[in-house]
Amino acid sequence: MATEEVDAVVIGMGPGGEDVAGRLATAGLDVVAVESRLVGGECPYYACIPTKMMVRAADALGEARRVPELAGSATVRPDFTPVADRIRDEATTGWDDTAAVERFERTGGRLVRGRGRITAPGEVTVTTDSGPRTFHARRAIVLNPGTEPNVPPIDGLADTPYWTNRDAVAARTAPESLLVLGAGPVGLEFTQVFARFGSAVTVVETGERILGPAEPEASEVLERVLRADGVDVRCGAGVRRVSHSDGRFRVEFDEGDPVEAERLLVATGRRTDLAALGVGAVGLDEAARTIPVDERLRAADGVWAIGDVTGHGAFTHTSVYQAPIAAADVLGEQGPAAEYRAVPSVTFTDPEVGMVGLTDKAATDRGLRVRTGIAHIPSAVRGWIHRAGNDGLIKVVADADRDVLVGATAVAPGGGEVLGALAVAVHAEVPLAVLRRMIYAYPTFHRAISSAIDDLDAS
Ligand SMILES: Cc1cc2nc3c(=O)[nH]c(=O)nc-3n(C[C@H](O)[C@H](O)[C@H](O)COP(=O)(O)OP(=O)(O)OC[C@H]3O[C@@H](n4cnc5c(N)ncnc54)[C@H](O)[C@@H]3O)c2cc1C
Numbered sequence: 366m367a368t369e370e371v372d373a374v375v376i377g378m379g380p381g382g383e384d385v386a387g388r389l390a391t392a393g394l395d396v397v398a399v400e401s402r403l404v405g406g407e408c409p410y411y412a413c414i415p416t417k418m419m420v421r422a423a424d425a426l427g428e429a430r431r432v433p434e435l436a437g438s439a440t441v442r443p444d445f446t447p448v449a450d451r452i453r454d455e456a457t458t459g460w461d462d463t464a465a466v467e468r469f470e471r472t473g474g475r476l477v478r479g480r481g482r483i484t485a486p487g488e489v490t491v492t493t494d495s496g497p498r499t500f501h502a503r504r505a506i507v508l509n510p511g512t513e514p515n516v517p518p519i520d521g522l523a524d525t526p527y528w529t530n531r532d533a534v535a536a537r538t539a540p541e542s543l544l545v546l547g548a549g550p551v552g553l554e555f556t557q558v559f560a561r562f563g564s565a566v567t568v569v570e571t572g573e574r575i576l577g578p579a580e581p582e583a584s585e586v587l588e589r590v591l592r593a594d595g596v597d598v599r600c601g602a603g604v605r606r607v608s609h610s611d612g613r614f615r616v617e618f619d620e621g622d623p624v625e626a627e628r629l630l631v632a633t634g635r636r637t638d639l640a641a642l643g644v645g646a647v648g649l650d651e652a653a654r655t656i657p658v659d660e661r662l663r664a665a666d667g668v669w670a671i672g673d674v675t676g677h678g679a680f681t682h683t684s685v686y687q688a689p690i691a692a693a694d695v696l697g698e699q700g701p702a703a704e705y706r707a708v709p710s711v712t713f714t715d716p717e718v719g720m721v722g723l724t725d726k727a728a729t730d731r732g733l734r735v736r737t738g739i740a741h742i743p744s745a746v747r748g749w750i751h752r753a754g755n756d757g758l759i760k761v762v763a764d765a766d767r768d769v770l771v772g773a774t775a776v777a778p779g780g781g782e783v784l785g786a787l788a789v790a791v792h793a794e795v796p797l798a799v800l801r802r803m804i805y806a807y808p809t810f811h812r813a814i815s816s817a818i819d820d821l822d823a824s
């Protein structure tokens with residue numbers, strides 16, 4: 366088998382891989398991109414985009430149900446078909462990546478469909494349907510393998526037709542009943558969507574609260590809202606056994622009664638497989654979960670890594686933030702280095718949970734002298750006007766020694782949008798004195814930021 370000489374090989378065409386491969390090819394490099402599934406990765410076909418189409422529809426149902434409290438009457442009869450059609454036709458084109466492949470090939474790059482593995486320094490071997498192909502990358506190997514759903518080793522689970530996010534986004538109907546394992550962002554977005562479409566949903570979390578890494582006050586608000594949506598929320602619950610018969614799942618717990626449901630969604634986090642990627646060949650730890658990278662995304666000599674696998678936040682915006690930095694470094698160009706003090710994230714429930722920087726606990730664990738302030742949305746003017754669906758709060762975390770915000774959480778209608786101002790404050794390390802004297806539009810949800818900062822002063 367002859368080795369093919371190229372300038373760069375990109376393994377994995379997630380959002381970041383697609384970006385970096387396109388940039389390198391546009392710059393004139395001979396680029397081979399290796400993708401085993403769909404060009405574009407998890408986000409457009411199985412994650413961000415289809416789930417947010419679901420969320421948009423579920424939000425419309427949620428708002429319509431608030432009409433009686435605010436504006437007369439409305440009859441809501443949920444139908445999942447428009448959502449399923451939109452995901453199939455608009456978001457994923459029937460899970461077909463032709464347009465993305467053509468977009469990449471227009472940059473001059475070549476796509477090789479198959480699984481890539483580093484087989485020696487500078488060498489990638491791709492297992493394709495027509496046999497292995499080996500490439501020698503003169504300048505760079507860029508790794509963007511993303512993550513796979515993590516399926517816990519629960520007795521019986523592997524033998525059942527459980528769903529992961531990849532199955533749930535392809536649903537044609539909302540199940541009559543759904544049991545969700547895991548109350549992280551994935552589990553909670555699906556939980557609320559299907560609950561609002563009429564499924565009887567139970568969400569089971571081994572941790573002591575939902576959305577564990579968030580501020581506890583955010584978890585509390587969201588749990589209350591989910592319960593009001595009719596969701597059975599079970600925290601601190603150990604699953605002992607899962608079985609499936611006659612079209613129904615049965616889940617047994619370490620304590621308490623078993624639960625039966627038509628569908629079971631496993632949303633218990635993500636996993637990587639660095640051994641399969643062959644990173645040991647370039648001196649990296651194959652047993653690790655993530656690939657450590659420097660501020661230019663360098664992982665080893667001639668190897669860069671971007672996206673979820675770097676462990677800097679499993680978000681599309683992280684992957685596409687890192688991609689141009691890595692591409693510039695491969696091309697030997699000057700440019701800004703990666704900084705992660707203000708990585709934002711939004712869990713797109715209603716209310717949205719926007720977070721940036723450090724939580725109170727994370728800042729305290731780092732040894733900072735922390736002060737926090739909270740403003741509750743229902744008692745802010747806009748929240749009071751909003752009434753139905755006004756659950757939420759803004760919590761700010763300040764470094765008392767430097768008088769800047771190091772983290773913030775916005776749980777609110779449009780909490781992800783409210784987060785924008787807080788993300789600027791944390792990223793740019795805007796002095797608290799400046800945040801105190803600026804003008805916040807009246808009556809907006811984001812005006813509650815100034816109340817949270819006042820609360821900080823009072824604490
Ligand atoms: C249900 C869900 C909802 C989400 N919602 C959001 C959201 O709203 N906002 C947000 O920012 N993030 C969201 N995320 C996270 C987001 O999907 C990821 O962070 C994003 O896809 C970026 O991942 P990535 O670039 O690391 O690679 P991925 O998108 O995971 O793509 C990696 C690609 O590499 C390929 N690959 C892997 N190994 C190999 C190999 N050896 N050879 C060839 N190809 C390989 C895979 O097939 C895949 O296509 C969500 C995730 C899930 C699961």
Ligand SMILES: NC(=O)c1ccc[n+]([C@@H]2O[C@H](COP(=O)([O-])OP(=O)(O)OC[C@H]3O[C@@H](n4cnc5c(N)ncnc54)[C@H](O)[C@@H]3O)[C@@H](O)[C@H]2O)c1
Nearest residue numbers: 517547548549550551569570571572632633634679711712
């Ligand atoms: N809106 C967004 O930006 C968005 C949306 C979805 C996902 N994501 C990203 O995708 C990643 C994966 O999300 P996720 O929610 O799958 O993972 P996660 O790791 O955030 O949450 C998984 C949850 O499952 C629980 N769990 C683990 N084992 C369990 C078991 N056996 N039974 C019950 N619960 C169990 C964990 O305690 C945890 O709370 C996240 O890191 C997030 O960054 C982002």
